[in-house]
Amino acid sequence: MAGYADADLRLAAEAAVRAPSLHNSQPWRFRLREGAIEVLADRSRQLRVADAGGWAVRIACGAATCNARLALAAAGRPADVLLRPHGDLIARLTPGRPRPATYAETDLAAAIPRRFSNRRPFWPDPVPSEIRVRLIEAARAEAAWLDLLVGATALNAFGEIARGADRVLRRDPAYQAEFFGWAHADAAPDGVPVAAGAPAVEPQDLLPQRAYSERRRAAGRDFEPEPLLAVLGAGADRPVDQVAAGQALQRVLLTATDAGLATSLISQPIEVPPAREQLRRSLGRSGMPQIALRIGYGQAGHPAPRRPVDEVLQPDS
Structure with a gap:
């Protein structure tokens, strides 16, 4: 050709x-x-x-x-x-x-x-086992692994690691300033619209949430008592493994979308090295976790904005 x-x-x-x-x-x-x-x-x-x-x-x-x-x-x-x-x-x-x-x-x-990333609470409907298998196979097709966290022990362990990592990041003024620089209240071709953020986190929540706004939810309502969580990883942590993991992540996300599922990403445990190592040990994996996901059924939403394609095309040098 x-x-x-x-x-x-x-x-x-x-x-x-x-x-x-x-x-x-x-x-x-x-x-x-x-x-x-x-x-x-x-x-x-x-x-x-x-x-x-x-x-x-x-x-x-x-x-x-x-x-x-x-x-x-x-x-x-x-x-x-x-x-x-x-x-x-x-x-x-x-x-x-x-x-x-x-x-x-x-x-x-x-x-x-x-x-697109859906940061709102998902419905309690369980993800069927045949779709779970498809998600695992999607990661495997790109030479990655996907561990679905099943049971209260696994969920609570992940939640503790994720919340701890989130606290570390929130204590870093430079990190917070950078984060808020990408949260937009009005239309922009990049960053995250404030309206797309999740409701503010409550003390009883299993998972941390990015604080795009201070929007509250109804009193006494849990965000998600039993979400389907997954951790995607690679056999090693070289730059090429991370690129391959990105391909695997997208194939998993598209497989979920094709099956009618909503997804969002959880990166805090990966961004904090001690938390990432703790997560790896909790999974019993020799390879490195690269990203975590929430998966479930949710209300319709809209993709975040993107820059025009002409802005990302580079002439040959």
Whole structure:
């Protein structure tokens, strides 16, 4: 197959920008170089306090790479992907052998514009076992693992770790200032709209919540007494493992969206190194946790805003 063209780059980028990123910072760029589509880290949008080491940038760019792959495959232009995080270059997509899209690729690509983080309380309806298996298999298909936390002991252990990590982050004035810099009360092409935040946390809540606003919920109502929680991880913690985990995360999120589920991400236990190690030990894993998720059924909402695609396309240098 001949190299990709400008139209392929735009198609891939339009899907890629729908990926999740910490505080919706959108730390990516895309360019066409020698017939290949390259996914690049945009270091100007890296969170200097929350993501000094670049973990969140690599997760986000990995998720964007997954979306780009799926969009190209659904259009009959499948890509061979080389993950090579070095400097700003994260991944390189070259044309693969032409073939029809699989049913899975078509369904997941169709879910891209419908996926968004839902921070509101989910309904108590349980997630069926067959869908849970699909989520685990989605992570495994990208060489990652997904542990679903079952039972009060596992949930309480995770909740304690997550709340402890959240307290550490809240005590850091620089972290808090950076966080509030990405929370917007009005329309903006990035960051998180205040209206999309969860109600303010209450003492009895199992999980911490980002304080986008002081909106309260009805007195005495639990946020989620028994949520379905999952931890996604990789076999190691090198930059390439983090990019691969980002691809796995997006495949899990799209699989959940395709199944009619709502999701949101929990990163506090990953952002605080001692909490991350404590989480790893609690799971009995040799690999490293990369992100945690809430999964369930919830009311409809809307995706967070994205920058125009033209702003993330970089000319070949």
